[in-house]
Amino acid sequence: MLHYTLQRLVVAISVAITVSIVAFFLLHLSGDIAISIAGPEATPAQVEAIRQQFGLDRPLVVQYLEWLWKAVRFDFGDSFYFRSSVVSLIASRIPVTLTLGAISLCLSLLIAVPLGVLAAVYNGTIIDRLALSFSVIGQAIPTFCLGLGLIILFSVTLRWLPVSGASTWKHYILPSIALGxxxxxxxxxxxxxxxxxxxxxxxxxxxxxxxxxxxVVIFKHALRNAIIPVVALAAVQFGFMLGGSIVIEAVFSMHGLGYLAWEAIARNDFPVVQAVVLILATIYVGLTFLADILNAFLDPRIRLA
Amino acid sequence: MALLEVQDLVIDIPTASGLLHAVSEVSFSVDRGETLAIVGESGSGKSLTSLAIMDLLPRVAKRRAATLTFDGTDLLSMREPEMRKLRGSRMAMIFQEPMTSLNPAYTIGNQLMEALRCHEDVGAEKARARAVELLERVGIAGAERRLLQYPHQLSGGLRQRVMIAMALMCKPDLIIADEPTTALDVTIQAQILRLLHDLKKEFGMAMILVTHDLGVVARVADKVAVMYAGAIVERGPARAVFKAPSHPYTRGLLNCIPVPGRTAPGTPLGAIRGQLPNLIGRLEGCAFRDRCDFAAPECSGPMRYVPVDAGHDVRCIRAEARKAVA
Structure with a gap:
């Protein structure tokens, strides 16, 4: 078990490092950062001054290593646009996204797993077909469409729930449904x-x-074995949800990490974009690692191999 | 009265191309302490017959019978909750595939104790003691340690011993063993068979042994029922059937296996030509007639059982004629 855990941990860290490299280089290849910072009015001399001030004239590898060295100590520099450090920005935004993600994941698991079990137990009956139709419809509706639809129905027409924001628990109901x-x-x-x-x-x-x-047959003997692949998928889905939360947070104007990423991308705020990408990737890798460990607990063949 | 009484058991399976008559009009009985062997090749309906007794048939299969009683209780009219009380407690089953018949997610101990505790109101300690006692009885060394192990840590032979111990947890009256040795090494086969035979005597159980191996039957069975294409073609006391096999199919089967001391070295073993008929649609007459060396026009007509000896009869209308000739 210890061997397995260490092995998974090494894989997880390697993936996180790879993602950080890809994210860093892709951003730097997407345009001249010095020009973006200086703005369209700047003279070549001003751009050159900024390039030197931010250390952008050094080789990319050196810049990456410096960024990584700071990143592991939670120093992501300062935002170009917001007048604060990237870390404090993220710290203020991350609770909204994590809350939204966690509620959405729980909600979707609480609906999807029992529905899947029910469909399998009543395989071939009307219950099974209804569940399958439901899943086809589910897949066909884009997240933002559903979000807007929910707003129109529950917030605008029925006036039961707030349209946007993230200040009370009521604000989380519609976005969690849309994301989940x-x-x-x-x-x-x-x-x-x-x-x-x-x-x-x-x-x-x-x-x-x-x-x-x-x-006992269904829940103790069958579900325990059937749930093992679902655990791995749930981790992957949670990763997708973190990505999807960029859209949902924009639709519901929730100031979370996704909304921050959206703002930062629109304003070429590279330090923020890099940090958000790294953090989302790390959360995702961490979840996959947790799923691997959870699977080892569920499946003795992994645990005792 | 017999412990298990089966009369005219029919199992039909609807398929896209018509009704499949998997088992047709099968009748037999098993007394307390008796071993009945149901013999036949793959697809003869022997496994379905055993599952039908336990009411564990796949959902698509439809079961009918004139009589199906266990210890005087009618199983046909029994509802699922009552049937569940019998399953595992008074009639237990051992399956063909020890490698896949145990749940990979739970320890041996968990699965053994569960078998007792779902029927009897006993504490964990008592159930544990019984599990250890039975594991030792089926010849597993270090029983205490085995309780904490998972199925994948055990060999096929050990897993089948665990399955046997599990079937015995509630001291059943009837044990149904569906090809219990087929998936095992030849050396292990003999041990498991010996064990089953000894346990049956020790616990005073009745046993139905489903097998395609006539060698197995000869060693442990009191009675034999030979199945072909869903019907019993010959049934009787094991000794009588082996001594005077009267159905051409039974004789064909016996000719397929070498008998030490009787089959001379170099003698080619027999083979039954042809293959199992398609069981979809109405079957008239003898299902074996296409493969039979003695087939006559009347074999397409209605079939009946012809007595050979006391308790020994054969589903072959030519048996009388051939007997007269002999």
């Missing part, structure tokens, strides 16, 4: 397929031959 909706079809279908496969396994027949009740 995105993960439901994939998770539901994986749960359903996993359950279908497991329910026809020999050990399920053994469990039934023991005289166990359907509840």
């Amino acid at each position: 909706w995105y993960a439901v079809p994939a998770v539901m279908r994986l749960s359903r397929n996993g359950m279908l496969e497991v329910l026809s396994a020999d050990y399920i027949r053994t469990a039934r031959a023991k005289g166990l009740s359907p509840g």
